[in-house]
Amino acid sequence: xxxxxxxxxxxxxxxxxxxxxxxxxxxxxxxxxxxxxxxxxxxxxxxxxxxxxxxxxxxxxxxxxxxxxxxxxxxxxxxxxxxxxxxxxxxxxxxxxxxxxxxxxxxxxxxxxxxxxxxxxxxxxxxxxxxxxxxxxxx
Amino acid sequence: xxxxxxxxxxxxxxxxxxxxxxxxxxxxxxxxxxxxxxxxxxxxxxxxxxxxxxxxxxxxxxxxxxxxxxxxxxxxxxxxxxxxxxxxxxxxxxxxxxxxxxxxxxxxxxxxxxxxxxxxxxxxxxxxxxxxxxxxxxxxxxxxxxxxxxxxxxx
Numbered sequence: 547x548x549x550x551x552x553x554x555x556x557x558x559x560x561x562x563x564x565x566x567x568x569x570x571x572x573x574x575x576x577x578x579x580x581x582x583x584x585x586x587x588x589x590x591x592x593x594x595x596x597x598x599x600x601x602x603x604x605x606x607x608x609x610x611x612x613x614x615x616x617x618x619x620x621x622x623x624x625x626x627x628x629x630x631x632x633x634x635x636x637x638x639x640x641x642x643x644x645x646x647x648x649x650x651x652x653x654x655x656x657x658x659x660x661x662x663x664x665x666x667x668x669x670x671x672x673x674x675x676x677x678x679x680x681x682x683x684x685x
Numbered sequence: 686x687x688x689x690x691x692x693x694x695x696x697x698x699x700x701x702x703x704x705x706x707x708x709x710x711x712x713x714x715x716x717x718x719x720x721x722x723x724x725x726x727x728x729x730x731x732x733x734x735x736x737x738x739x740x741x742x743x744x745x746x747x748x749x750x751x752x753x754x755x756x757x758x759x760x761x762x763x764x765x766x767x768x769x770x771x772x773x774x775x776x777x778x779x780x781x782x783x784x785x786x787x788x789x790x791x792x793x794x795x796x797x798x799x800x801x802x803x804x805x806x807x808x809x810x811x812x813x814x815x816x817x818x819x820x821x822x823x824x825x826x827x828x829x830x831x832x833x834x835x836x837x838x839x840x
Contacts, residue, residue, distance in 0.1 A: 550837050551723045556715030563714060563794075564707040571706075576697035583691055619795065623802055627702045628695075633803055640799035641809045645788060645816075652787060659765040660776070661783035669820065670787055677812055684807075 567620040574624030602682030646674035745773040753786040789817035
């Protein structure tokens with residue numbers, strides 16, 4: 547049944563998710579912003595350029611992609627925000643990240659739920675790059 | 686560029702980003718609690734009937750899939766474990782539900798977060814949903830149906 551408790555519980559959860567994402571986004575945002583003023587960022591961008599080019603993203607976008615795949619979506623968002631990407635780029639990276647994110651954590655869930663995870667991880671990574679390349683073509 | 690300027694850029698930018706997301710996340714969590722308290726999940730599972738039938742898995746798969754789509758993969762995983770303990774799911778079902786959910790889950794939260802920072806969300810949602818269905822269908826063709834469960838998948 548719906549009651550006042552539903553609203554307060556929802557509000558509490560919303561605030562707790564905001565806190566959780568803030569705890570990740572703020573430090574990642576800081577690090578990436580400072581990175582942008584160092585030659586390290588240019589080097590990373592240069593090295594990753596050939597790979598990221600296939601999905602229509604700048605080399606810098608490899609950072610949020612890696613953060614999202616190994617940590618979580620919040621970390622990825624913290625790194626996307628300071629990079630000033632356009633709608634098209636954000637849509638491509640969002641599609642890729644939504645297919646492949648928090649891999650260590652979510653693989654643990656699948657394992658606990660009783661599935662063999664190696665093939666699941668492979669499907670996610672391959673799909674992410676295929677969909678990234680596909681969106682790059684159609685958008 | 687002086688360090689104080691970079692610091693200010695990081696402070697305003699990150700706080701701004703978190704606030705943008707808070708405006709989306711808080712109403713969304715209230716909405717999800719409403720879904721839970723009104724027991725909509727059970728009613729919504731009917732929508733998945735054509736999909737579980739198309740893929741060829743037990744109709745018991747509808748609840749964990751719907752839970753994963755609405756509440757996320759951890760919650761969906763919890764329901765898979767429950768159903769598996771009650772002996773309602775075969776390994777084939779469990780693997781295919783997991784495959785579906787790793788491709789497509791937390792539809793509300795994930796989609797809204799990226800929409801909040803500027804992504805065009807509809808094509809992403811469509812791509813994830815149809816990929817999950819097509820890939821599960823294709824993989825299901827290669828997984829033999831356990832004989833004692835064969836009749837269950839046809840309901």
